[in-house]
Amino acid sequence: PFFLLETEGLITMERTLLIITLPLAFIAILLIVTGWVVYRGYHKRGKVLQKKQDEYRALVENAEDGIFTIDQEGRFTYMNKKGMELLGYAKDELVGSNFATVIAPEYRETTIENFRKRQTGEAVDRYEVEVITKDGKIIPLELNTRTLEYKGEFMGIEGIGRVIEDKRKVLLDKKRLLEELRMDERK
CATH class of the missing domain: 3.30.450.20 (PAS domain)
Incomplete structure (x- = not known):
């Protein structure tokens, strides 16, 4: 019947959208997590670098x-x-x-x-x-x-x-x- 063809088309279209959006969503989540990890790494390194600079400055100033x-x-x-x-x-x-x-x-x-x-x-x-x-x-x-x-x-x-x-x-x-x-x- 005609209404089943239309339903099958919707199911196929939903399946296609799902097949496309799931990998894109996964990639987006992966990029967000990677960005967060990189940011945290730079932020942490920046704090460590700042601490080392402060220690060096104190060493020189108090020599x-x-x-x-x-x-x-x-x-x-x-x-x-x-x-x-x-x-x-x-x-x-x-x-x-x-x-x-x-x-x-x-x-x-x-x-x-x-x-x-x-x-x-x-x-x-x-x-x-x-x-x-x-x-x-x-x-x-x-x-x-x-x-x-x-x-x-x-x-x-x-x-x-x-x-x-x-x-x-x-x-x-x-x-x-x-x-x-x-x-x-x-x-």
């Missing part, structure tokens, strides 16, 4: 040595708390100023030359300098620097300045004791 960065023109772009304490400057007084202004005159030429070597990619070993604090006090430092590059282009340097006053005092004391021993042996 016992002065830590600094200098740009391509030789201007301070960063100085940690210890570095600012040593030099006696506030952050806004120091950041943006040329590094050579805090180097004692007798060390300035060598320090500028070491900066130029870094600009050209030449290696620079640790070296000693004397810096002048805001109130004019001279402090001996051992500097250890590293070149900052981006895509092979010189961007500046970062470094650590360690006070060597104590080390010098120990060396002078040892030297004095050795001289005293030698004098005692001669007597």
